[in-house]
Amino acid sequence: MTDKPRLTALRLHKALYPIWRNDPGWKGILTTVNNNTIGGMFIMGATGMFLVGGILAMLIRAQLASPNSAFMGPEVYNQIFTMHGTIMMFLFAIPFFEALTIILLPGMLGTRDLAFPRLGAFAFWCYMIGSTSMIVALLAGVAPDGGWFMYPPLSSSAYSPGINTDIWLLGISFIEISAISAAVEIVVSVLRYRAAGMSLDKLPIFAWYMLVVAVMILTAFPPMILGSLILELERAFDMPFFQAEHGGDSLLWQHLFWLFGHPEVYIIFLPAAGVVSMILPVMARTTLLGYGWVVTAAISLAVLSFGLWVHHMFTTGIPHMGLAFFSAVSTLVAVPTGVQIFAWIGTLWKGRPELHLPMLWILGFFVTFVMGGLTGVMVAMVPFDWQAHDTYFVVAHLHYVLIGGYVFPMIAGVYYWLPVLSGRKRFFRMGETAFWLVMVGFHGTFLLLHWAGLLGMRRRVDTIEAGSGWELINLLASISGFILAIGFALVVLDVAVNAVVAVRCRRNPWNAGTLEWATPIPGPAYNVASIPVISSRYPLYDNPDLPVQIARGEGFLGTPIRNRRETLAVSVSRAEPEFIAVFPHNSIIPFAMAVVTSIVFLAPVFKWWWLMFAAAAGVTVLALCWVWQGGSRQDEGLLDAGRGLSLPTHAEVPYPPGWWGTLFLLLANSVLFGSLLFGYAFLWTVAPNWPPPAILQPGFWGPVLAIGGGAFASGGIRLADRAIRNEGASWLGLLASLAGLAGLGAGAWTIFAGTTYNAHAYDATLWVIAGYVTFHAGLAGLMVLFLTARIQAGFISARRCGDARVVQLWIDYAVLVAGLGLGAAWLPGWLP
Amino acid sequence: MKDILRLSLPLSVWIAAFSGVYGLEGVVCSDRGAGAGLGLGQGRAVLVVAWVVAIAVQVGLIFGLRTPRFASAQPWVQRVSMILACVALVATVWSLLPVVTTSLCL
Numbered sequence: 001m002t003d004k005p006r007l008t009a010l011r012l013h014k015a016l017y018p019i020w021r022n023d024p025g026w027k028g029i030l031t032t033v034n035n036n037t038i039g040g041m042f043i044m045g046a047t048g049m050f051l052v053g054g055i056l057a058m059l060i061r062a063q064l065a066s067p068n069s070a071f072m073g074p075e076v077y078n079q080i081f082t083m084h085g086t087i088m089m090f091l092f093a094i095p096f097f098e099a100l101t102i103i104l105l106p107g108m109l110g111t112r113d114l115a116f117p118r119l120g121a122f123a124f125w126c127y128m129i130g131s132t133s134m135i136v137a138l139l140a141g142v143a144p145d146g147g148w149f150m151y152p153p154l155s156s157s158a159y160s161p162g163i164n165t166d167i168w169l170l171g172i173s174f175i176e177i178s179a180i181s182a183a184v185e186i187v188v189s190v191l192r193y194r195a196a197g198m199s200l201d202k203l204p205i206f207a208w209y210m211l212v213v214a215v216m217i218l219t220a221f222p223p224m225i226l227g228s229l230i231l232e233l234e235r236a237f238d239m240p241f242f243q244a245e246h247g248g249d250s251l252l253w254q255h256l257f258w259l260f261g262h263p264e265v266y267i268i269f270l271p272a273a274g275v276v277s278m279i280l281p282v283m284a285r286t287t288l289l290g291y292g293w294v295v296t297a298a299i300s301l302a303v304l305s306f307g308l309w310v311h312h313m314f315t316t317g318i319p320h321m322g323l324a325f326f327s328a329v330s331t332l333v334a335v336p337t338g339v340q341i342f343a344w345i346g347t348l349w350k351g352r353p354e355l356h357l358p359m360l361w362i363l364g365f366f367v368t369f370v371m372g373g374l375t376g377v378m379v380a381m382v383p384f385d386w387q388a389h390d391t392y393f394v395v396a397h398l399h400y401v402l403i404g405g406y407v408f409p410m411i412a413g414v415y416y417w418l419p420v421l422s423g424r425k426r427f428f429r430m431g432e433t434a435f436w437l438v439m440v441g442f443h444g445t446f447l448l449l450h451w452a453g454l455l456g457m458r459r460r461v462d463t464i465e466a467g468s469g470w471e472l473i474n475l476l477a478s479i480s481g482f483i484l485a486i487g488f489a490l491v492v493l494d495v496a497v498n499a500v501v502a503v504r505c506r507r508n509p510w511n512a513g514t515l516e517w518a519t520p521i522p523g524p525a526y527n528v529a530s531i532p533v534i535s536s537r538y539p540l541y542d543n544p545d546l547p548v549q550i551a552r553g554e555g556f557l558g559t560p561i562r563n564r565r566e567t568l569a570v571s572v573s574r575a576e577p578e579f580i581a582v583f584p585h586n587s588i589i590p591f592a593m594a595v596v597t598s599i600v601f602l603a604p605v606f607k608w609w610w611l612m613f614a615a616a617a618g619v620t621v622l623a624l625c626w627v628w629q630g631g632s633r634q635d636e637g638l639l640d641a642g643r644g645l646s647l648p649t650h651a652e653v654p655y656p657p658g659w660w661g662t663l664f665l666l667l668a669n670s671v672l673f674g675s676l677l678f679g680y681a682f683l684w685t686v687a688p689n690w691p692p693p694a695i696l697q698p699g700f701w702g703p704v705l706a707i708g709g710g711a712f713a714s715g716g717i718r719l720a721d722r723a724i725r726n727e728g729a730s731w732l733g734l735l736a737s738l739a740g741l742a743g744l745g746a747g748a749w750t751i752f753a754g755t756t757y758n759a760h761a762y763d764a765t766l767w768v769i770a771g772y773v774t775f776h777a778g779l780a781g782l783m784v785l786f787l788t789a790r791i792q793a794g795f796i797s798a799r800r801c802g803d804a805r806v807v808q809l810w811i812d813y814a815v816l817v818a819g820l821g822l823g824a825a826w827l828p829g830w831l832p
Numbered sequence: 833m834k835d836i837l838r839l840s841l842p843l844s845v846w847i848a849a850f851s852g853v854y855g856l857e858g859v860v861c862s863d864r865g866a867g868a869g870l871g872l873g874q875g876r877a878v879l880v881v882a883w884v885v886a887i888a889v890q891v892g893l894i895f896g897l898r899t900p901r902f903a904s905a906q907p908w909v910q911r912v913s914m915i916l917a918c919v920a921l922v923a924t925v926w927s928l929l930p931v932v933t934t935s936l937c938l
């Protein structure tokens with residue numbers, strides 16, 4: 001263990017900066033993996049999308065301002081309202097909070113970067129390419145036009161020919177890769193990359209919220225990705241998942257969409273609640289009341305939100321008991337929401353609130369969100385929903401919840417963390433004017449639209465009839481809508497001007513207690529000069545000298561002796577130091593990978609299948625290059641981590657960060673597979689024209705190959721892992737595993753041979769199940785070959801066996817889904 | 833990681849039970865259910881049994897999380913996991929209550 005003399009803060013900065021900085025010039029933008037740079041670009045991209053979505057909203061209000069308007073025709077109007085919803089939900093709301101999280105989380109957690117910096121860069125580039133493609137489609141007049149939830153049969157090729165719907169299905173699926181990548185990164189970061197001593201009960205409340213939200217993204221998005229892919233398969237290859245005459249059912253889409261769509265509302269609300277829970281105590285000069293209760297409420301809301309999806313389908317003819325289940329959960333979910341609101345009111349009560357601009361926005365949030373919540377309870381009641389469904393009442397309700405419950409707190413957050421983002425504190429005072437314009441404009445627009453809905457005005461109508469009784473309401477709503485737009489434009493202008501030219505400010509101008517205020521502002525590329533040790537939720541209140549101690553390198557890893565990007569990984573629960581995580585350097589691979597991945601998703605829009613397959617091969621090669629760069633060819637043993645502690649690197653622990661990332665990626669993957677099995681069971685139970693004309697007979701060889709293959713694959717990789725840990729020969733285990741995976745694939749292949757992909761929804765579903773199993777067997781086989789190459793190249797040893805554990809996870813998953821999927825496919829044939 | 837499991841398990845069991853009972857109701861009310869000879873009386877009995885089992889599992893989790901073997905060593909996690917287990921029990925009772933109060937397959 002070395003005992004180097006401590007550096008001064010400036011010397012430490014000069015030592016760390018060259019290690020962590022971006023590449024110079026334009027190249028630096030494409031190769032950066034730094035959370036501050038990526039988060040900043042992400043925020044600008046999401047804000048740009050907010051402005052585009054806002055302009056579309058103004059076009060909608062212009063169209064509806066007067067009866068029988070000829071401002072635009074129905075074809076254009078359909079594209080405008082579809083893109084407004086799509087942009088605001090997928091291209092603004094989710095990316096914006098992810099961006100804020102990517103910037104703030106390392107500082108809050110007291111670590112140097114998020115767990116997978118290249119994955120963060122990949123997520124950003126996927127988002128930018130995907131959202132740019134959608135905007136290009138809008139400008140070219142081929143934007144999606146089937147509504148933001150794209151219900152079949154309207155979105156089927158029979159009623160929506162052309163590429164508009166394909167752009168939505170494939171574009172949104174591609175952009176959701178970005179969200180899932182960021183979610184994996186956030187989960188692993190919160191669980192493993194924290195200051196020492198930051199146990200679960202001392203996590204900043206925003207980190208708790210983001211942990212919950214990231215897990216929600218991993219479990220809510222896959223059903224919709226599956227729905228999008230099978231709807232695209234139906235459009236491209238006539239596989240009849242949603243065609244009633246061939247055993248499909250359009251209600252399957254609604255289930256898959258709302259399995260995503262309702263949790264999505266909470267995915268958007270909970271980060272905003274996290275922002276409120278961070279800002280409110282600081283503005284009230286106290287600490288958060290009921291921290292444990294707020295965490296409990298966040299977890300409860302997250303899980304309960306998965307039991308709400310059918311409340312968007314109350315008018316589809318589902319039996320009353322089914323409606324009652326979902327109505328009951330819809331009322332229940334108001335309880336944890338209320339717990340949070342009472343905790344915030346209690347916090348204000350026990351503190352001494354100051355009315356700064358962030359606080360003003362939070363008060364606006366309180367009023368608006370509570371009103372939206374109350375109308376939410378109204379539409380949760382089945383009889384009321386039957387009357388209000390698909391009217392402007394619902395449009396008004398969702399805008400109260402989404403703008404009041406998300407946009408207002410996020411604006412509060414931007415103003416509150418402006419010093420962290422820009423190093424400057426607000427100087428120009430347009431913000432207050434903007435706030436009041438937004439408040440007047442918002443309530444003037446959407447309070448009135450509740451009324452229009454109750455008078456029977458249906459959502460998505462492209463014009464209103466003269467004499468309908470809705471004319472005056474819509475005129476006033478449109479005038480208010482333009483006031484709202486001016487207010488939001490002023491907010492963007494105010495933030496931009498203050499971020500660029502306002503006076504620089506001292507560190508921690510709000511006198512907050514959490515760690516993101518312990519770093520210099522704006523945060524340097526390495527975020528914290530050393531990893532602190534903390535003992536409470538508000539470390540800066542306990543120890544006002546902590547920022548100086550961190551800057552002097554008095555925490556862990558305060559002496560950059562190895563000249564590489566390192567941070568500390570801790571145990572999940574108690575945050576005890578466990579290993580040193582070594583981060584990758586700047587790389588062009590995430591950008592290249594995003595470009596090539598975009599081709600995989602966009603080529604099918606034009607039916608360029610050869611290009612899609614070529615791009616998929618390119619993704620495979622880039623992924624192998626990506627993973628190959630990690631790890632080490634020699635054992636380093638225990639290294640000095642500072643403060644008298646020696647730790648191994650991440651390459652020399654049995655469960656490295658990559659294993660954790662894989663675990664959560666497989667969680668998302670398993671939800672997608674579970675949704676596929678749900679779809680199969682749903683069609684079998686509910687869809688018309690079942691049972692199918694012919695049932696697949698399992699035969700002898702298919703099951704034998706699958707069972708034998710599964711045993712060999714799973715046993716073989718364990719044999720190889722044991723051999724690696726005992727420094728023995730692993731080739732026998734690897735070979736057995738490879739043979740087993742080939743057997744699994746062959747077993748699945750018998751399903752392709754026994755069915756016709758477009759004959760019936762049954763056949764189409766079996767093709768997707770068999771394709772899923774074959775893909776995973778093939779992927780796991782590729783990983784075994786890759787592991788073999790890593791062993792040959794010297795990356796694997798008895799101490800460095802993490803790669804083998806990652807491959808084992810994938811193989812076990814492939815075996816599991818093969819057992820469940822093929823079993824479900826063959827079961828009807830086995831039954832008498 | 834065990835503490836994360838302690839915090840997430842009860843509500844995860846609730847969502848599994850909730851989805852399961854909803855799916856079971858779909859089977860009972862489907863033509864396939866009727867074709868398999870499942871009458872409304874038997875169907876409701878199956879749903880009630882599933883509801884009671886779900887409640888019993890949640891009660892078991894509450895007791896389990898109090899035992900030294902399964903309780904967290906951290907008092908904060910212990911307390912929050914117990915509250916979440918109670919939330920899951922209330923959710924199970926309330927959200928599936930319609931199996932005894934609402935008409936079936938109407």
